[in-house]
Amino acid sequence: MLPLNTIRENADTLVRALAKRGLDAQPMIDEVLELDQQRRDVQTRLDATLAEANQLSREIGNLFKTGKAKEAQELKARSGELKELSKELSEALNTAAEALQQALYQLPNAPHDLVPAGSSETDNEVVFQSGETTAAGGEALPHWELAAKYNLIDFELGVKITGAGFPVYKGRGARLQRALISYFLDRNTESGYEEVQVPHLVNEASGYGTGQLPDKEGQMYELRDDKLFLIPTAEVPVTNMLRDVIVERAQLPLRYTAYTPCFRREAGSYGAHVRGLNRLHQFDKVEIVRVEEPANSYQALDEMVAHVKALLESLQLPYRILRLCGGDLGFTSALTYDFEVWSAAQERWLEVSSVSNFEAFQANRLKLRYRDANNKPQLAHTLNGSALALPRILACILEDYQEAEGIRIPDVLVPYTGFDRIG
RNA sequence: GGAGGAAUGGCAGAGUGGUCGAAUGCGGCGGUCUUGAAAACCGUUGAGGGUCAAACCUCCGGGGGUUCGAAUCCCUCUUCCUCCGCCA
Incomplete structure (x- = not known):
């Protein structure tokens, strides 16, 4: 949710920025400003x-004290009127505030200057690409065949237990995934991110805090009896740790990393491109989250990008970095870099990380503030990124590291796996 | 799951119908003193709305009610604590 004062002060700039999403925001902005004015008038x-009512109460109190009960009784009539009026106005205020809130919820974040205009992923800008993208050539097997061949992942078993999109990892497949989790957490921790373990179910307030609610509840699994949601990403519980918090400036930046499973309904996505590990309903991810002063948030974004880069370099996987265009940019994000790794057998790029600066958009919903140089509470900036999403990394390692007689394990992982090849 | 108790400012903790946004202590900040520091003393110190600035309004876990007036009384929800039961 864009902060109201930003909308009041920079309406024109916002409209121009939002145009990059292919959105004509002028009518929405106008509506917000009008509803804001209405709300303030009622207030x-x-x-x-x-x-007036408070004043009157004081007078009545004084009259009673000085024994002038009769005069006090007379004033009560006016008091009753005021009470009636304040009740009406109070209801009007709620209505106005609610309308304003709803209008604000409809507005996506304003894209940063660097965001290219564009309507789909074809308009994303490749800002970096590493070396060779072909590792194994034409003989390469896709990861689902490799997984079957070496008994690493059992997709059918997951279907039996739960349904499609819930694979069972076995033996060295399970071990490799666990190794990756530990490796990522260790690297993140070394870089100053505090490891946290958070709930995998969140309440409604948390969903609103990070922007999954309203309107996007269809993407999350919901426990209706308890009004809880399975997390689609660790971003939700981790960022919501800071909900309703005022952070001292000296404590910034806050940096967290968390490993969690992620649950996504992914309604409507089927087909060959979702085979194997490409798209799952449950997958593992290690996330990094930062809270920053606004002045530092873009430097922080660059640091996070550099950090994820270093992770991929250390795994020696071919990858590229995209700057998402307005049309592909998430609702809550101001600037996002996607990381994609080359899948040698599928001969396509797989997204393994998305690093975003939300500026004050989430903080505004979360009421996450810090004390500025004048000690006044101001909205902080929040950022997060995957470091990294496991299944696709696993898929790319299997495919890109395959050899005629098995699969090699990236050097940095060997201390974690305890073996240096599969097969 | 059963029975009790509690929820107040960064923390601790007063406050049971009227000038209480809230005593006091600790902590924080500023100052006096000091070569410097500590101690001591003085002052200051919640958030939001509103205003050029003020006035003013709201907030004592959430919601509702009683009353001219609620932190204080009533209802309800949530959370926490104690005891019992169950349990990884």
């Missing part, structure tokens, strides 16, 4: 009414 009238 002003309510305040005046309450002020």
Whole structure:
């Protein structure tokens, strides 16, 4: 949710920025400004009414104290009127505030200057590409065949237990995934991210805090009896740790890393391109989250990008970095870099990380603030990124590291796996 | 799951119907003193709305009610604590 004062002060800039999403935001902005004005008008009238009522109560109290009960009784009549009026105004205020809130919820974050205009992923900008993208050539097997061949992952078993998109990892496949998790957590921790273990179910307030709610509940699994949601990403519980918090400036930046499973309904996505590990309903991910002063948040974004780069370099996987265009940019993000790794057998790029700066968009919903140089509470900036998403990394390692007689394990992982090849 | 108790400012903790946004202590910040520091003393110190600035309004876990007036009384929800039961 864009902060109201940003909308009031920079309406024109916002409209121009939002145009990059292919959105004509002018009518929405106008509506917000009008609803804001209405809300304030009602608030002003309510305040005046309450002020008079408070004054009157004091007078009545004094009259009673000095034994002038009769005069006090007379004033009660006016008090009753004021009460009636304040009740009406209070309801009007709620209505106005609710309408404003709803309008604000509809507005996506304003894209940063660097975001290219564009309508789909074809308009994303490749900002970096590493070396060779062909590792194994025409003989390469896709990871689902490798997984079957070496008994690493059993997709059918997952179907039996739960359904499609819930694979069972076995033996060295399970061990390799666990190794990756540990490796990523260790590297993140070394870089100053504090490891946290968080709930995998979140309440509604948390869903609103990071922007999954309203409107996107269809993407999450919901436990209706308890009004809880399975997390689609660790971003939700981790960022919501800071909900309703005012952070001292000296404590910034806050840096967290968390490993969690992620649950996504992915309704409507089927077909060959979702085979194997490409798209799952449950997958593992190690996430990094930062809270920053606004002045530092883009430097922080660059650091996070550099960090994820270093992880991929250390695994020696071919990858590229995309700057998402306006049309592909997430609702809550101002600037996002996607990382994609080359899948040698499928001969396509697989997204393994998405690193975003949300600026004050989430903080505004979360009421996450810090004290500025004048000690005044201001909205902080939040950022997060995957470091990294496991299944696709696993898929690319299997495919890109395959040899005639098995699969090699990237050097950095060997201390974690305890073996240096599969097969 | 059963029975009790509690929820107040960064923390601790007063406050049971009227000038209480809230005593006091600790912590924080500023100052006096000091070569410097500590101690001591003085001052200051919640958030949001609103205003050029003020006035003013809201907030004592959430919601509702009683009353001219609620942190204080009533209802309800949530959370926490104690005891019992169950349990990884």
